[in-house]
Amino acid sequence: MQRTSRPRTPEARDPRPLDAETMRDTARRLLAEDAEPPSPEELETLTLALRGHMMLLVPVVEDAARGLPEDSVPRACARACIGEARMRLGLAPGGNLPAGIAHAMRLARSVNALCDHLENLGGEHP
Incomplete structure (x- = not known):
């Protein structure tokens, strides 16, 4: 997959x-041990919110990683x-509530991981 957009310049960052x-x-709403299964309407809202969070996080984490040496772990x-995260953004949720919840949980894990990486890379502090 080729990227068609250029890396964001410091001036272009929000x-x-x-x-x-x-x-x-x-x-956490989906991943907490005591989380209640969401209703279909709530699941849709959570899924959209998680996708939006990922779309904001991916370029910021990418910018933070770009500042490290090429061979950096x-x-x-x-x-x-x-x-x-990009792969998960390209997937559609399943056709029933349990599959939709599983999809949203995967998105939630990606959001957490992206926040963790951003903190570890010394980027914006989530």
Whole structure:
């Protein structure tokens, strides 16, 4: 898969900080041990929110990773996470509630992982 967009320049970045606390809270709604299964309507809202969080996080984590040496382990790990997040963004949820919940849970794990990588890379502090 080829990227057609250019890396964002510092001038093109959105100056507003990410609200990682809200992102992690959204993920926690599905991943907490005591999480109640969402209704179909709530699942749709959570899935859309998680996708939006991922779309905001991916380029920011990518920018943070780009500043590390090519052979850096943290850079390689972040890039693998970015690749998995992009793959998950391209998938559609299943046709029933359990499949939709499983899909949303995978998105939630990607949101958490992207936030973790951003913190570890010293980028914006979620």
